[in-house]
Amino acid sequence: MTPQARPLTGLEAGFFAYGSRPTPVNLQIGGLTLFTGTPPPLDEGRRFVTSWTDAVPALALVPHGGGRRSRWVVHPALDPDLHGRVWEAEPGGLRAAVDAVMAQELPPGAPPWQCWLIQGYAEGEWAVLVKAHHALLDGASLIQVACRVLGRASAEEPRRRPRRRGRGTDLVRVARGLLRYALRFLPVATGAFAFEGSGARRFEWTAVPLATLRGVADRHGCTVNDVFLAALTTVLREWPHTPWRRGPRPVWTLVPADLHERDGDDEPSAKVVNLRVALPCDEPDPRRRLRALARATAISKRSGHVATGAAGSRALPVWLVSALLRLTFSRWHIDLLASNVRGSRRALAYEGTPMTGMVPLGFIPRGHPLGAFLVSYADQTCVGFAVDPALPGGDALCRLWEQAVDELDRLEVVETSREPEDALD
Template sequence: MALVSPPDAAFLFSESRATPMHVGGLQVFELPDGEGPGWLRDQYALMLAHDDVSPLFRKRPHRSLRTGGQWMWRDDEQLDLEYHVRHSALPEPGRVRELLALGSRLHGSLLDRQRPLWEFCLIEGLEGNRFAVYTKIHHALVDGVSSLRLLERSLTTDPRAEAEPPWTYRPRRRDDDADGSAPNPVDAALDTAIEVVRSGRDLVTLAPSLVRTARRAMDEELAAFPFKAPSTMLNVHITGARRFAAQSWSLPRMKAAAKAAGCTLNDLVLAMCSGALRRYLEAHGELPKESLTAMVPVSLRVDDSAGGNAVGAVLTSLATATADPGQRLSQIRASMEIAKDTLRGLSPVQMLAVSAANMMPSPIMSMLGGGEGLRPPFNVTISNVPGPRQPLYLNGAKLQGVYPMSIPYHGQALNITITSYVDNLEFGLTGCRRRVPHLQRLLDYLEVSLTELEAAVEGGVGPVAPASAGLRPAADQFPAAPAATAAVAAPTLEASVTSGATATSAMGKATAKRATRTRARAKKSTRAKAAATDPAAKVTSRRPDNPPPRTGGSSASAGKTTAKKASAGKTTATKATTKRAATTRSTAKKASAKKAGSDR
C-alpha cells in the first residue's frame, strides 16, 4: 500500500453524494469510412481483451486503524474490467441533446470506493455516423492535466495504428511507490514533519515577497484575495444532479483577437467568461455591485509521475462591475499580472504554499456544506488546459472534439474548463442542475462576449464564425435566451447537429397545439365559475378581447354603463322570477292530478 498524499486525500475527505470528486470528459469520434454499429461492438470486445491493467488503474482507497486513519492506496487484485469498461447506446433519434443528457447523468453519480476509482463508457447511436466516449476518474488519482495526457497516449496520430486503452498505460513509477509494503503511520507522520522543517527556510523567505505583492495590489485595487468575493447565486449549497453544456470556438479567431488586444490567450478567455457571467447574472437579477473573483488553476507538474495532483492556483478579478468590454479586459489582464508576479521567482515549495492558501478554503467550505452566510473564497473556477495539437485517432476513428467535465461543489455551483484540440478551443460547462438554471444560455453569452471584445479591440478583427459548434444542440431544443442577446447571432451550428432541427420543430408545433387546448379549457372553466356567481358575467365572458373599463372618462358614459348593467340585472332577475313561478305552478298541477287519481 502507498500513502495518499494530503492534497489527494482532501478530495476523498470532501466527497459526498452532492459533491462527487471526479473529473471526466466527452470525446466525440467519427466512425471510419464504411463502418457501422458492428464496428463499435468489435472495438468494445477488443478493449476488454486488454486486461493488463496498470497499477494506477488498480488503486482503490483504504483506511483503517492499522493505517492510523490515513488514506492509503490498495491494489485491487480482483479487478472486474467489465464493470469499469461499459457499452451504452443513445435513445433515438441520437441527437446531441440525448448525448448531453446521458453525459450529465453519468457525471452526477459517485464512483464506487470498493473498486478502483475510474469508468470508461463507449456510447453508440450518435447522429452523423458518430459515437462518443465518456470517461471519469477520481481527482485523488489524477488532476486535469494528467487525465488529458492519458487521453492523448491512448490514441494515435496515425489512423492505421492500433490504439491501446488508457488503463494499460504504465507511467514512470515514483521511488516511494516501488515498495508495496504498508508504511508505518508514525514513520509517515515523521517524514512529513521532517519535510516541513526542510521547507521552513523557503516559507520564511516567502513572507516579504507576499507583503510586497499585497502592497502593490492594494495600491492598484486590482488584485483578488480569498473571501473577498461577493456572494452570488453560484455560491450556494448544491445537490448531486449535474447539467453539462459544451461548445467549440475557433482557436485562430481567438488568437487574432488576443494579438490585436495585446494580451495573452488566457486573458482573452477570462474576459470572454467574465462577459458571459455578467450577462447571465444580470438576466437573473443577481449581478452584484462588486466584481466576481475567479480561481485559475495552473499546472506545477514537471515530470511524468504516477498520477496524483500537481496543480497550483491564482486568484484574479473578473471585473464584472465594469460594463465596457475593453476596460474589463484591461482590468483582468492587470489583475492576472499581479497574480503571476506573486509566483515568479518562487521556489516550488513557495509556489505550493501560495496555491494552497488560494485553494485550501474550497475543500474546507465543501466539507462544511458551502459556508452558508459567509463570503465565498472565490466565485467560479475557470481552468484552461492545453490539449492535443494534432488530429488523433482511435483505431481509424477520427477524434472530432474533446469536451472536459469537471467538479462543482458546495459554494461553487459552476465550473468552466477549457481545453484546446487542433484548431479549436473546447469549452465544457459543468453545473449543478438545480442551482444553475438554463446553463446552455451561457454558450450564447460566451459568443456575445467574444463578439463584444472583438469590436472593442482597437484595430481588431471583426467577428468570424466559429469553426464548429461542438456539442451545441439546436437552438430550439432549449428555452430561448433573453431578448438582450437577440441582436447578436449565435454561433453557427454544424450540419450534423442541426439535422435534428426539423423533428424538433414538429415537436414544438405539437406542444404549441397542446398548450392552446389547455388554455381554451382553462378559459371555459373560468367562464363557468363566473356564470355561477354572476349571471351578467355570461355576457362579457364571450368577449375575451373586451378592453378593460376606461378611467377618467365622462360621468355620463359611466352612468349609461351603470344603467345598462342595472337594466340587465333587472331583466335577468325578472326572468328568474318568472321561471320559478312557472315551475311552482307546474308542480302544483302535477300534485292535484295525482290526488284526483288516488280519490277515484
C-alpha cells in the same frame, strides 16, 4: 510498468475528505472525446480499456485505509464490466447521456475511474467519456491519459526532469511566502450568486476556432487564458444570475495552475495550485475588462503564490492541506471555478478513427452553482459549463459565450507594453 503503492499526498487526501464531508459532493471530473463512423464492438472496447494500465500505471491504483494511514495500493486487475461501460443514448441525447453518466457513482473498492462508450445519439457518431475522482486525476492528467491511450504517447515531448527539492527547502519557501499567500484569501467574496448550489450538475458546451482566441490574445498582448476569462466575464454580465446588477462587486474566480510541467512530472495525478482572480463584471467596456484581467493574471503569476502553494502541498501536513482545500473552495473565498486545460498538440485516434473533438467536464465545489472549463484540440477550443440544474437559464451560457468571443474578436487593437509571457498560460 507496475505502479508503486504510496501514501496519499496532502492534496489527494484533501480531495477525498472534501468530497465526503460535511455533505457529499460529486468530485468526478471527465473528458468527452468525439468520433465519427461506426463505434467499436463492446468486447473490443473493453479489451482496449483494460489495457490502459500498461500505458498509464496510475490507473491501477485504488485508495485504501483512512486518515493519516491512507495509501494508494495496486489493484490486482481491472474488471472490464466495471471500467468499460456502454450507454445507449436516445436520438439527439448526447448531453442527457453525459449528465446521467457523470451523476453515477464510481464503483467502490476499485480504481476510481471509468470509461463509457456513448452511442445511438446520432447516425455515424459516437463518443468516449472518461471520468475519474479528482483525487486520482486532475484536468491536465485527463489530457495525459487521452494522449497515452489514443496517441500511444505523452502529450509532451520527453523533458529533463529538474531535481526535486527536499522537504526542508519547501518549508523554507512556505515560511517566506506565508503572509503573502494568506492575504490572497482577502477580501472575502460577497456572494456573487444569490442561489446556493444543490450539488447536482448538468453540462453545456460549445466550440469556437482556436485561431480566434489566439488572434485576440496576440493582438492585445495577453494570453488565451486571459481571453477565456474576459469572455467568461462578458457571459456573466449578460446572464441574469450574477452580482453586478446589484452593485459593483467582483466575481471571485478560482483559476487552477498546473504543476506537472513545473515539476517536470508527466505521471497523471492530482497536482494543481489554485489562484484567485476577480472578474470585473461591473466594467461596461470589453477592452478594459480584457486589460484588467490580463493585469490580474500577470500579478498572480509574479506574486509567488504558485511556488508557495506547490511547496506547501508537498511539505505541509495532510490535515493542514485538507483544511486549506476546504477554505479555498468555500463560498466566502470564491464564487465559481474557471479552469483552462492545455489540450493535445497532436492528433488522436482510436484504432485509426480520428478524434474530432474534446469536451471538458468539470466539477462544481460544494454550495456553488456554476463552473466553466476550457480545453483545446486540433483547431477548436471547447468551453464547457457545469451548471446546477435548479438554476434557470443555464442553456443560454453557450450562446452568450459565442457572442462574447465575437465581441472580443471585433475589438480594435490598442497599444500595450505588456508581453504575452507575463501572464498565466
